[in-house]
Amino acid sequence: MLFHVLLFWEYLENYAKTRLTYRADFWIEVLSDLAFQAMNLIVILIAFQHTPTLGGWTESEVVFVYGFFMVPFGIFSCFFNLWNFSDRYIVKGEMDRILTRPAYNLVQIMLENMDPPSLFGSLVGLVIMGITSAQMGMTYGLLDILVLILLVAGAVLIYFGIYTALTAIAFYSDSPTGILPLMYNIQNYGRYPVNIYNKVMRFILTWLIPFAFVGVYPAAYFLERSGSDDIKMAFLTPVVGLVFAGIGLAVWNYGVKRYRGAGS
Template sequence: MLYLSLFWEYLKNYAKTKLTYRADFWIEVLSDLMFQGLNLIFILIVFQHTPSLGGWSESEVVFVYGFFMVPYGIFGTFFSLWNFGDRYIAKGEMDRILTRPAHNLFQVTLENMDPPALIGSLVGVIIMAISWGELGLAFDWVQIPMMVLLILGAVLIYAGMYTALTAISFYSDAPTGILPLMYNIQNYGRYPINIYNKIIRFVLTWVLPFAFVGVIPASYFLERKGDDISSLALLTPVVGVIAFAIGLTVWNRGVKRYRGAGS
């Protein structure tokens, strides 16, 4: 109940702030939609020059992109930690966080909530629905809880990976530039991984498992018979739990190492 009440209080404070600066809120939403729209346009342009991509049709790749947007929007809402090192380590705000009873990661994520990112998730659902109709896929109500489960697994993968990378700030004050690099790598997960060579496929599946945030779980719904990718889809929640457990472990170890802003 403590964590639920904290979440509600932080959400109310966010709403009060944005009601004061409404233009900023809508500019943020619009810029995010434009960015996602450009990515979709890029996919459509690619298919103007080829009928398929690694054996995947245009509608299938667009469906994967729609799925990719959903967990990323949820992740972006609750794990927007891009400026963690500067704000909490360099400026010492982590000292304030550690004086409170709630878990420090929970507090940091709530302080950096970005609800407009959920608009991207909504757009992703719409894209999937349109592609679903174009592909003529059968619909079963059982697919709804499966969709929720796979999306949750993908969110945990994002959260675990970026929590671990953010925790690097506890070990080094020097900017690493690794978060922008990882952001670029994650985008490979929205394309069929069979278009990459074996080394990249292995990395995207088992080392930096971004294939599990897009193409692999999305393939579960595409009815691709005998496809090796879709056979891995049910592992998404497992990979998510493992990734988040690793991320949380790295974070907790980093917090124990933290000695204050002057250290």
């Protein structure tokens, strides 16, 4: 564990030296990411210009959920940036290089593809949560902060498990599957109240592709919606995260064992 922690700092220092050499590019990336998130927020605000509630949820509540949704996604995008894995590591053969090194292969790949600017999205998400909390008169204690850390960690593990398992498909097929962009679009359903969807979609978002646990369910704990089962579901977030992270690692490790090299 200490070895991997030290390795993380080494990669982070190298990233800083490389990216901050071209600071304009760094801040352009940050601003473009924030602009994209702002557009998503504007869509929510426009929707509430035509309706007072969405599935019984007020504008402030839905915006709060979106703020929470941004926090784990920003952390995931920073440390688990695997979008180009198939092209870079399988098609171009860089997986062979990774497997000759002593550190765990998945850790090496994640460190090589770190994207710290994504953490600004998490900070903006916290700001949104703070603003909407003030509007709704919400207060937080030490326990709430600890629960927030636990729920965010669980949500990050859910992202990690799902996307690691899908990324591992590249070990079985050399061509990009195109499933990651599709999954990216599906995950956005988790930032809206699940009761606006039909029963089939609610089941999928809760148990099969549990993106409801990266947004609306954990956020419901802080909103304290009386009579809502969403609060009870919030406490399952760490459990679901551990289960799907375990599945993702199992699929990944099996794929690595199956990998036979880039060939010629």
